[in-house]
Amino acid sequence: MYSKYWQIVRDDSTRTFEVCGQDSNTNYFTNGIHGMQKAGMTVTGMTPPVGGKYANKEVIKIIGYTKEEGLYERLLKEYKELSRRLFDRGEE
DSSP: OOOOEEEEEEETTTTEEEEEEEESOOHHHHHHHHHHHHTTOOEEEEOOBSBTTBSSGGGOOOTTOEEOTTHHHHHHHHHHHHHHHHHHHHTO
8 A cells, every 4th residue: 555645845934834745755855855954945844644634735734834835846946046056156
């Protein structure tokens, strides 16, 4: 049996979060979050299992955080730009 997990990203600097979707393999998602953290971004990823308490993404709430639609895309753009600057700085 393959379990599915929600992919939740939190921006700890703005205290916002987004439920990005669900997948049975969260490697790509978690590796991206770790890359952002390594680059100095204050983000956190969560992958709770789908079902039971979290059967619907609308019931997912994080205390102290507000939902932001498009957060993951914004963070990916920020990470891409940050990575580009770090790479350019390394070539000097």
